[in-house]
Amino acid sequence: MLKIYRNLKPYTVSIIMILVFLFLQVMSDLYLPTLMSDIVNNGIMTKNIGYIWKTGEYMLLIAAGGVICAVVAGFLGARVSVGLGRILRNRIFRRVENFSLHEFDRFGSSTLITRTTNDIIQIQTVTIMIINMMIRAPLTCVGGIFQAYHQDRTLTLILAIALPVLILIIYLVTSKVVPIFRQVQRKLDRINLILRENLTGIRVIRAFNKIDHEKARFETANKDLTDTYIHVNRIMAVLMPMMMLIMNLVTVCVLWFGSKRIDTGEMNLGALMAFVQYAMQIMFSLLMFVMMFVMIPRAQAAADRINEVLSTEPEIIDPQLPEPAAAEKGYVEFRNVTFRYHGAEQSAIQNVSFSVKPGETTAIIGGTGSGKSTLINLIPRFYDADEGQVLVDGIDVKAMPQEELRNKIGFVPQKARLFTGTVDENLRYGKEDASEDEIRHAADVAQASEFISQMSDGYDSMLSEGGQNLSGGQKQRLSIARALVRRPEIYVFDDSFSALDFKTDAKLRAALKKDTQKATVIIVAQRVGTVMDADRIIVLDEGSVAGIGTHSELLKSCGVYREIVASQLSEEELA
Incomplete structure (x- = not known):
């Protein structure tokens, strides 16, 4: 994937702008629970209606700014991902045009078409998700942990136990999924090959009454691809329930231990509400990571296939030495x-x-x-x-x-x-x-x-x-x-x-x-x-x-x- 993203150099300015807008959005999201804590402690608890209205208006302003930053970042991210797809398609096409017939024989036209279309679409899709989630998620996670620690150090121990468990689950699932996604791309190549042969050889197929045979051949390849997808989805289906279970357990633990600390006077109600919000933000940022890891294995397989084409040097290249003088023309x-x-x-x-x-x-x-x-x-x-x-x-x-x-x-x-x-x-x-x-x-x-x-x-x-x-x-x-x-x-x-x-x-x-x-x-x-x-x-x-x-x-x-x-x-x- 890193080799693929080296092609983003023309969009350096846009990427910097995206990072800035996403940072501002995350800061606004992280600041809202603190303001809510202030409303509870300084407004509701003291019955200060003026403070509640004033802080509430400020929260609306911060939230609106966050929305604007998210929209601008999303727009720029879409432009970057589509631009990356255009660059990759051009690079693959130019490289393939320079291939000798030996390289064509080695890859085959069906897989080259798949790599130029489907594989690049996978890269574009995951790039949008990376911009919208993978950049925002670590900022939210780190910022949320810092803010949660600021609200109450003791309750942060709950997060210190839950986060490694989540990371371990994500690692175990994705390590099994990546090889299967590579199989998915190869099986997609197989379907494209059969479809291409049927479209170009339709006269021969009908002349020899082999329509049923070709239908069976396509059905076999299609079922093979479908079964592989089902197998992948069964593995990936473990992630979401596990995430939700751990999130709910974290929420219960925070409320349980937080109420104990409020009883002993070590924590106030506003801080507990803010801590719960930060814990949810941290959990949801990890949920974003999970959604990313659903797409990244397939995108990684697609990136490997694209890099394989781009890294293949044509067997026939132009000479570096100056051309010798020509003899008789047409000889x-x-x-x-x-x-x-x-x-x-x-x-x-x-x-x-x-x-x-x-x-x-x-x-x-x-x-x-x-x-x-x-x-x-x-x-x-x-x-x-x-x-x-x-x-x-x-x-x-x-x-x-x-x-x-x-x-x-x-x-x-x-x-x-x-x-x-x-x-x-x-x-x-x-x-x-x-x-x-x-x-x-x-x-x-x-x-x-x-x-x-x-x-x-x-x-x-x-x-x-x-x-x-x-x-x-x-x-x-x-x-x-x-x-x-x-x-x-x-x-x-x-x-x-x-x-x-x-x-x-x-x-x-x-x-x-x-x-x-x-x-x-x-x-x-x-x-x-x-x-x-x-x-x-x-x-x-x-x-x-x-x-x-x-x-x-x-x-x-x-x-x-x-x-x-x-x-x-x-x-x-x-x-």
Whole structure:
């Protein structure tokens, strides 16, 4: 929690003001029983009506001042807690944006969403309670003990016995609750994961008639979370009755022993009434602590999870040394590159070497799981190679700032991903200042202009989340157009033509070849028809290069390529 609250530095002035107003409020609350004691001793006992009215008006004034201080402190506290939430959300978002794919794989998207939303809400809630209760409670407790001691030293021994008992009970309960609240957050992650999978995979779930199965899976996770909450609440339920029991026992003891002292003349009635009030204030301040401890364990678990994200250093960072001089623009080279996913038993790719020059189209083909997508993910540094070097423009990508590296690349991912907004906004995603002519030219090359013109508002038509109101082929063509708008040195197409029919595929590749004559083009594909015309074809088999050459060369020299071609083309087409 302390690490989290270091983010409150911008609100230092507000926190100081809160402390001042809370101090004034506590002082007013502590002064009221003394005034009441004076009314009893100097007003009621002596039948001095004027003194009663005068002191009563003064009490009203002090009480009103306390209320104003409490309202101002509450308002400032709300601003501080909400501001803290904003700072934490921004910090988590910026940190996550800098994560490599390895960190995403490690945390998982569902838990990152939970930590950015639910966990921060827990921190905000407990921060408001800390400001309103935890600061006020110790001031009231210490001040109340001092005032009670001032009223009667002997009766203070009752508080000296009761307070340690209360503190011990609070400690025992919270020590059991903190680990369980950590389980609560993990189980909440599980529910978010299942819900996210159901929302994104609803078509598959319905297609396979697995709705009842998913309902049962969610019900199991939901019941697990509910049972854990019930277990926590059963433990926490012990606190309040114990608090009330001890408070009532303290009140009875104070009145019992106080009446004895009044009988012997060692104490007056006003002092006893004031002492009872101070004892109640002390007890209620501890009750505030109890209410805090109901929330703090869960907030502590949330804080630990937030700190885990904030303290995770991205695996891929920009170099500190100055960037070396670039060689030929658009030049890509792999030198004995090996890469293994964390936790995997064997390398995804191993000892891969090849080079691609500007003006060339290089295709990568291979069976499922051969490492095609893994290979091209190393070019924009989504992952870093474990061994060997990946060079762009003759520079090791690890020696190049990530922003500069990725500005050189137009990347079209395997799964087309569009964003909520207009078609025009999506096409400008890589180049916001692109002209209208550039946008329309890119759409023409990507064979997207025809279906865009048929949409209700053309380029101003709105796309739903993830482009759900488009077909798979339409999304792929817009993704390709988005990369073309950028006019990069290097184009990387990761199986980006799979949803296109053969006619559209052929037209797009012909237009693409003409439009990217001076650029480096790398195409990952499953279809032989897509790669046949490439200047160079790299065949991958179980993470290793099985052959490099043109279509005709590989048919003669590479058995793996012949098998792929034979599985897709007839003998007439081969001839």
